[in-house]
Amino acid sequence: MKVLRTAAEMRALRDELRGQPLTVGLVPTMGYLHQGHDSLLAAARAECDVVVMSLFVNPTQFRPGEDLSTYPRDEERDFAIAEATGVDYVYAPQPDDVYPSGFATKVEVEGLTEVLCGSETSRGPGHFRGVTTIVAKLLNAVDPDFAYFGQKDAQQATVIRRMAEDLEFRAKIVVLPTVREPDGLAMSSRNAYLSPQARERATAIWASLQETEAVFAEAGLEPALEAGRRHLELAGITPEYFEARYPGTLDPADGRSGDPILVAVAAKVDGTRLIDNILLEPEHEGSTP
Ligand code: PAF
Numbered sequence: 001m002k003v004l005r006t007a008a009e010m011r012a013l014r015d016e017l018r019g020q021p022l023t024v025g026l027v028p029t030m031g032y033l034h035q036g037h038d039s040l041l042a043a044a045r046a047e048c049d050v051v052v053m054s055l056f057v058n059p060t061q062f063r064p065g066e067d068l069s070t071y072p073r074d075e076e077r078d079f080a081i082a083e084a085t086g087v088d089y090v091y092a093p094q095p096d097d098v099y100p101s102g103f104a105t106k107v108e109v110e111g112l113t114e115v116l117c118g119s120e121t122s123r124g125p126g127h128f129r130g131v132t133t134i135v136a137k138l139l140n141a142v143d144p145d146f147a148y149f150g151q152k153d154a155q156q157a158t159v160i161r162r163m164a165e166d167l168e169f170r171a172k173i174v175v176l177p178t179v180r181e182p183d184g185l186a187m188s189s190r191n192a193y194l195s196p197q198a199r200e201r202a203t204a205i206w207a208s209l210q211e212t213e214a215v216f217a218e219a220g221l222e223p224a225l226e227a228g229r230r231h232l233e234l235a236g237i238t239p240e241y242f243e244a245r246y247p248g249t250l251d252p253a254d255g256r257s258g259d260p261i262l263v264a265v266a267a268k269v270d271g272t273r274l275i276d277n278i279l280l281e282p283e284h285e286g287s288t289p
Contacts, residue, residue: 001083003090007098010091010141018143022049026144026171028135031055032072032189033081036179040148041085046060047110052142053082055092061130062100063123072192091142095114098137109130109166112159112250115243116264117275122240131156132163141171147171152186154262154277158250178276180206186276198270204235205265208242209278212263216280221255225263232267240266240273247279258282 004010017024025048027040043053055078062068077094082090106129112118113128139147147164149157157175164173179187184206185199194202212228221244229242244253248264255261264277 001079001087001090003079003092004096006093007141009091013089014141014143017050023145024048024050024052024142025146026138027051027053027087027143027148028138029053029055029078030189031058032074033076033078034067034179034187034189034191036150036152036187038081038085038228039088039176039179040150041082042267044146044148045086047143047174048146050089051087052089052091052144053087054138054142055082055090056095056098056134058098058130058134059095060133061127063126066123067190067193067266069095070193072189075273080130091138100132105133107136107163107167109159112155112162112234115250116155116241116245116265118155119241122266128156128159132159135160136163136167136169139164139171144171148174148176150178151175152188152276154247154264155250158247184210186274190272190274193272195270201235201237202269202274203275204232204237205267205269205276208232208235209263209265209276213278213280216255216261217283221253221261221280228263230263237267237269240268242267244249244280251253255282 004013025044027044029037041053057071059068080091108129109132114125117123118125118128149160161173164171183203185202208228208231211231212224215227216224225244232239242265245262246253246259253261261280262277263280266275
């Protein structure tokens with residue numbers, strides 16, 4: 001496995017690969033790898049000739065006051081995991097190389113980025129501007145055939161799909177299921193912040209989504225959302241949002257169309273911000289359970 005530290009090294013590799021009939025898979029990460037990343041890396045390894053993992057804690061997707069400075073980092077451990085998973089190249093640039101002095105361009109996807117995590121009461125619209133700017137830069141630098149993302153960040157996946165389509169990136173955006181701990185908690189680098197007590201309470205997030213799914217099948221969307229929110233409240237967790245949206249447009253869902261519904265939640269557990277979601281499948285077209 002080779003580590004590339006600059007955009008110039010990445011470009012040189014891409015130029016070298018371009019002449020060969022090889023498929024390239026990109027797994028963008030901010031490091032502190034967990035089994036969710038492993039599943040993306042394994043899929044890339046199975047589908048592509050060459051696997052590139054980017055490792056970059058992207059400062060522009062953090063709001064002032066968020067956890068940029070304390071975001072968990074362990075490059076040596078990440079390199080070892082990447083190597084064991086069969087990664088060929090790690091692209092791990094420095095912030096100054098990605099955003100040199102004078103850098104002034106932002107990539108923004110309108111409409112999908114002002115709700116849920118992008119709302120002012122959550123991470124704000126600047127969060128996704130940061131995400132789409134860095135992912136556009138990575139897609140440009142690596143020029144992969146496939147780029148892999150996790151369904152845990154469902155809104156991010158929707159936004160990146162839109163951007164890739166609008167800007168005509170060649171890469172096929174692949175979104176893979178959320179990987180969970182045995183008790184259901186979605187794998188996240190931020191789980192490392194949780195104390196044992198907070199870790200225990202955090203299980204209420206996935207449990208609240210499962211409760212939502214169960215009630216949805218019996219009683220419909222509104223009672224299901226109420227049940228999910230109540231479940232969180234009983235665990236002492238006040239969600240930043242707990243909302244039903246259509247996954248492609250992120251428009252609010254009312255459950256009348258019979259289309260699948262994304263129920264997405266963000267909540268702080270003892271100061272650690274966690275997100276999760278579930279896809280509700282109405283039983284048949286046009287049905288309101
Ligand atoms: O999902 C993440 O880890 C980040 O948002 C990403 C896609 C690597 C961009 O920094």
